[in-house]
Amino acid sequence: MALLRITSPHTQRAGRKTSWVMLMVIAATIPGLVVQTALFGWGTLINILIAVAAALVSEAIILKMRQRSIGFFLKDYSAVLTAVLLGLALPPSVPWWLTVTAVSFAIIFAKQVYGGLGNNPFNPAMVGYAIVLVSFPVPMTQWLGSADVVATQDTLSFVHSIAAIFSSAPVIDGYTMATPLDAFKHKEGLMSSEAFASVEALSSGNLSSWFYVNMAYLAGGLALLYFRIITWHTPVALLGALAVMASLFYMIDASNAATPYFHLTTGAAMFGAFFIATDPVSSCTSNKGKLFYGCGIGVLIFIIRTWGGYPDAVAFAVLLMNFAAPFIDYYSQPRAYGHKKAKKGLKIGDSQ
Amino acid sequence: MPSDVTVFEFHGGIHPEQNKTQSLQLPLGNPKLPDELVLPLGQHIGQMSRPLVKVGDRVLKGQTIAINNGFLSSFLHAPTSGRISAIEERAIAHPSGLSDLCIIIEPDNKETWCELRPMPLWQESTKTDVLTYLAEMGIVGMGGAGFPTQVKLQGAQKNDLDYLIINAAECEPYITADDMLIREKTSHLVQGIQILQFLVEANNVIIGIEDNKEKAIELLQNELRVRQLDKQIKIAVVPTKYPSGGEKQLIQLLTDREVPSGKHPIDIGIICQNVGTCSAIYDAVVLGQPLISRITTLTGAALEHPQNVEVLLGTPIEHLLNYAGCDHSQLQRLIMGGPMMGFTLENQQAPIIKTTNCILAGSAKELPQPEPEQACIRCGMCEQACPASLLPQQLLWFTKSQEFEKAEHYNLFDCIECGACSYVCPSSIPLVQYYRHGKSAIREARDATIKSDHAKLRFEARKARQEAEAAEKEAKRLARKKPAPKADKAKVDAPTNDVTTAKADNANKAEKPANNEASKKLKIDLAIAKAKMKKLEKALTAAQEETRTEEINQLQTEVNEQKNTIQQLEDELTKVAPPAKVTKVANPNEAGVKQLKIDAAIAKASVKKLEKAIKKAEDINAPELETLKSQLTPAILRANELEKSLASAQEAAAKSSDSTATQAEELSEQAKADTKKLKIDIAIANAAIKKAKKNIDAMKAEGQDDAAIDASGLPQKLAEHEANITGLQQKLTDLTATDSKTEKPSAEVNPLADKIKKQKIAVALAKAQISKLTKRMEKEPEKAAEIQLEIEAKQAAQTTAETELAQLLNTQEKN
Numbered sequence A: 001m002a003l004l005r006i007t008s009p010h011t012q013r014a015g016r017k018t019s020w021v022m023l024m025v026i027a028a029t030i031p032g033l034v035v036q037t038a039l040f041g042w043g044t045l046i047n048i049l050i051a052v053a054a055a056l057v058s059e060a061i062i063l064k065m066r067q068r069s070i071g072f073f074l075k076d077y078s079a080v081l082t083a084v085l086l087g088l089a090l091p092p093s094v095p096w097w098l099t100v101t102a103v104s105f106a107i108i109f110a111k112q113v114y115g116g117l118g119n120n121p122f123n124p125a126m127v128g129y130a131i132v133l134v135s136f137p138v139p140m141t142q143w144l145g146s147a148d149v150v151a152t153q154d155t156l157s158f159v160h161s162i163a164a165i166f167s168s169a170p171v172i173d174g175y176t177m178a179t180p181l182d183a184f185k186h187k188e189g190l191m192s193s194e195a196f197a198s199v200e201a202l203s204s205g206n207l208s209s210w211f212y213v214n215m216a217y218l219a220g221g222l223a224l225l226y227f228r229i230i231t232w233h234t235p236v237a238l239l240g241a242l243a244v245m246a247s248l249f250y251m252i253d254a255s256n257a258a259t260p261y262f263h264l265t266t267g268a269a270m271f272g273a274f275f276i277a278t279d280p281v282s283s284c285t286s287n288k289g290k291l292f293y294g295c296g297i298g299v300l301i302f303i304i305r306t307w308g309g310y311p312d313a314v315a316f317a318v319l320l321m322n323f324a325a326p327f328i329d330y331y332s333q334p335r336a337y338g339h340k341k342a343k344k345g346l347k348i349g350d351s352q
Numbered sequence B: 001m002p003s004d005v006t007v008f009e010f011h012g013g014i015h016p017e018q019n020k021t022q023s024l025q026l027p028l029g030n031p032k033l034p035d036e037l038v039l040p041l042g043q044h045i046g047q048m049s050r051p052l053v054k055v056g057d058r059v060l061k062g063q064t065i066a067i068n069n070g071f072l073s074s075f076l077h078a079p080t081s082g083r084i085s086a087i088e089e090r091a092i093a094h095p096s097g098l099s100d101l102c103i104i105i106e107p108d109n110k111e112t113w114c115e116l117r118p119m120p121l122w123q124e125s126t127k128t129d130v131l132t133y134l135a136e137m138g139i140v141g142m143g144g145a146g147f148p149t150q151v152k153l154q155g156a157q158k159n160d161l162d163y164l165i166i167n168a169a170e171c172e173p174y175i176t177a178d179d180m181l182i183r184e185k186t187s188h189l190v191q192g193i194q195i196l197q198f199l200v201e202a203n204n205v206i207i208g209i210e211d212n213k214e215k216a217i218e219l220l221q222n223e224l225r226v227r228q229l230d231k232q233i234k235i236a237v238v239p240t241k242y243p244s245g246g247e248k249q250l251i252q253l254l255t256d257r258e259v260p261s262g263k264h265p266i267d268i269g270i271i272c273q274n275v276g277t278c279s280a281i282y283d284a285v286v287l288g289q290p291l292i293s294r295i296t297t298l299t300g301a302a303l304e305h306p307q308n309v310e311v312l313l314g315t316p317i318e319h320l321l322n323y324a325g326c327d328h329s330q331l332q333r334l335i336m337g338g339p340m341m342g343f344t345l346e347n348q349q350a351p352i353i354k355t356t357n358c359i360l361a362g363s364a365k366e367l368p369q370p371e372p373e374q375a376c377i378r379c380g381m382c383e384q385a386c387p388a389s390l391l392p393q394q395l396l397w398f399t400k401s402q403e404f405e406k407a408e409h410y411n412l413f414d415c416i417e418c419g420a421c422s423y424v425c426p427s428s429i430p431l432v433q434y435y436r437h438g439k440s441a442i443r444e445a446r447d448a449t450i451k452s453d454h455a456k457l458r459f460e461a462r463k464a465r466q467e468a469e470a471a472e473k474e475a476k477r478l479a480r481k482k483p484a485p486k487a488d489k490a491k492v493d494a495p496t497n498d499v500t501t502a503k504a505d506n507a508n509k510a511e512k513p514a515n516n517e518a519s520k521k522l523k524i525d526l527a528i529a530k531a532k533m534k535k536l537e538k539a540l541t542a543a544q545e546e547t548r549t550e551e552i553n554q555l556q557t558e559v560n561e562q563k564n565t566i567q568q569l570e571d572e573l574t575k576v577a578p579p580a581k582v583t584k585v586a587n588p589n590e591a592g593v594k595q596l597k598i599d600a601a602i603a604k605a606s607v608k609k610l611e612k613a614i615k616k617a618e619d620i621n622a623p624e625l626e627t628l629k630s631q632l633t634p635a636i637l638r639a640n641e642l643e644k645s646l647a648s649a650q651e652a653a654a655k656s657s658d659s660t661a662t663q664a665e666e667l668s669e670q671a672k673a674d675t676k677k678l679k680i681d682i683a684i685a686n687a688a689i690k691k692a693k694k695n696i697d698a699m700k701a702e703g704q705d706d707a708a709i710d711a712s713g714l715p716q717k718l719a720e721h722e723a724n725i726t727g728l729q730q731k732l733t734d735l736t737a738t739d740s741k742t743e744k745p746s747a748e749v750n751p752l753a754d755k756i757k758k759q760k761i762a763v764a765l766a767k768a769q770i771s772k773l774t775k776r777m778e779k780e781p782e783k784a785a786e787i788q789l790e791i792e793a794k795q796a797a798q799t800t801a802e803t804e805l806a807q808l809l810n811t812q813e814k815n
């Protein structure tokens, strides 16, 4: 047999391929998906299925146009992951065309136009989300209420969900309500305590639903940490910064600000911290860089939630920090072995 | 397991499957002698050794068969007794998969040792003596690149040494050679460490060993206790993690210090030695046995009986594979070294060398082909694994996009090529391959800048010379117009001047004004070049003293370049300003001889002085030793050269005054010896050319493009060697010419006429060659520089021939 001539190393860690990494992230969303479905109905699951189909189709078309091997690239599951993350982020009742728009935009413009996996400067799922949020604000801010809160005392049935998603008829009013974040933002002149007492979306039942959802994502995120698919730096920095900002403003004005607990357990806090901000491609590289990056997102989330025009802020915060990531990277290189100081900047002249 | 000293941590690292048990099932094996032993002349870092034997010689086991050839070179010994059957190119174990010059020994199966001269009383010898002895015993670092041990240890003579670290970590999967060596030769190893400690006097001596070698640790601890050395020599048991055995990582583990980037451990007061080297030192010093064998691991799924063997250097790998029961149908990847940093071999005839710690015969199943490369998802797993705390994903990005400046800024050159990043990369990216490419591209670019500087200098020199030549031609044309009357006039004008020819005088007169300008300029250039050379040489010595290998190589090339430039400038100068002395001095021979005698005497005196200084330096172990030594060789060379020219001048003088036959004979003897030496040099250069050509072909065959080939530096080497050969051949012809001249001086009826004829031919030949080369240059502009060099050499030859001819003609006329 002719002997192989290959340069070292001659061995590789078995099993841990890129597709495996993607699948693990997808698997880690399952707790969140289950809880979200249980509490808010089938809509999320249907969204995900639509999103995955749309993602695979758009990815395949683009790969074909770019004359790449379709099978090879589809098998890295990166498109599927983007679709799943988008499906989870979109409200459960959005019409199907909105999901398709978001996903195809994410795949085609946010990812493939930049050169495909590994080259996109922005988080594709969040680009897709932001586009539809800006273009179709109404359906995007209608979230379904959890079963024990809404007037009907039940979530939408599977059939109803399908009908809601595929028909142009508006979702039956009784099932929808604003998210707690949205409601809190629009509490108008009410004091915090009054709002929590009187606004439906801020009732303890709805809040605990959101708490469960966030805890489920936290569990999935911890699993990712355990398998060393992500490092702790980004989520810890993000949640820490968010908590610190919230505490600070709560201490200054307790009657009008929300508690840090409220900030960490509603909306997409945990989902964003463990699944969105940790997207490796568009985030920072070094551990130090990830700390800055996470902090930045946390602070931006708080700012946008409090003073911005949109109820939840993860998408915009992440996209803004995507902009800053390369810059942070240049100034957060680790100190290499044998060097007294870490290098800074991009070129030799830039250092120190 | 208890560790005597605190163990620190290093960043990153991986835990690949160890696969060490396979090769530890059987005891240390002893394969029988193969049919032939193949000993490459380059088993170490640095220059190839110079063979001392010739084909057909009988050698005894342990006899020195090649000596060192320069600073980082090493000695080589016969691993068994037998006959030198060839000195030729053979496949060697090298990442490039190429062949190189080897000494082949046909064993006589008697294993007769040569006379051994151990140093049992090493404690009473001077350190310099022991160090020199180690060099002569061919001891080099057996764990890594084969760095000559005495060079490494010399560094410790100047600096205070904090730590002597004995590297027994052996972190690469599969390899158990060091483990086995510790088990089998515990006491040799410990005594070897004692000798080392005697040589370097470190404040701490620590053996660093991974915790997966329990038995070895136990044996070591016992040995140290029995010898009551456990206070002086500590054992540090480090956790099993690749690459804990990397020099820098082990240093960090044991001392929490980092070797500064671009520096060496010695700069922070640390020396590392491999256990194999320690036991080899014991064998050499106490038993008097040079480095002729080593312990090597034979392992891999293709072998039926994986095991460690004590094997003679030069044993072909195939012999060992058969010994271990290799199933060749299973064998898919043959690796020298471990799976992380080893390199693949294609030729099983390649021999075991001093640094071969493992032969891994992998099956397709255990070392599967790499998967197709996917996009980098910037997951950062590589970064978490990198022991040098680099950002491998950024380095990948920059090397891939050829942004080498940025790659360097991101510390590409601190990458130790350990392969941890590639190992963990989920996208199967051959990261290390990209880094190697990036590094060599950067090095090439650096060399190229240096070369272009030299080219500029050369170009300017050439321009000056061309101008001078034009002037010369013009002068000649003028001279030719009315040669006869002038010649007569000259004779009349200078009737007492019996040597000056009318012709030469004529030409001289006409040439002078034009030449003066050019020669002035050349002289200035030459002075500048020489000054630069001096500076370079100084830097080189400094680099050598501190053993900064990379720099040494770099400087060496620069020095060589500079030498060429100087040589060229000198050539030009002689051409522009033809040896005026000859024409001016009444009796050139006698005066020349006198001058040469004086020069030779001065040179000899300076050699003697240097030798004395060296001896003194050796006695007191002075740091200038190296400098002095490096000065000695050129001094000796100069003395020899002078003597040689003296001899030839004397010969000429003797001939002109009816020399005796004996003198001529003596000279022809010497000429013969020189011829032989030159022929050998040519053969070596030829071999080098062949190799370079083969390399290029191989690269072409692999489908690498021209840029890659250029980047490998092979074409440049090729050109260098070719130029070298032309020079050598020129010398050879010169020599043979003188040789034949001296051989039968009286046999010729009319020696003068004959000589004139010969010179005329030589001139014609040179002219023809020049015109041929000029034509070639037009046809192959890309090789212009190279051809230009040749042309210049030829022109020099032509001028010499012409001058001689003129002289001869003159003599004839006189007669």
Ligand code: SF4
Pocket (backbone or CB within 6 Å): B375, B376, B377, B378, B379, B380, B381, B382, B383, B392, B393, B396, B421, B424, B425, B426, B427, B428, B429, B431
């Ligand atoms: S491990 Fe591979 S895929 Fe991950 S960042 Fe490093 S190079 Fe990229």
Ligand code: SF4
Pocket (backbone or CB within 6 Å): B385, B386, B387, B388, B389, B390, B392, B414, B415, B416, B417, B418, B419, B420, B421, B422, B431, B432
């Ligand atoms: S090969 Fe170089 S970059 Fe990769 S882990 Fe080793 S030192 Fe780091």
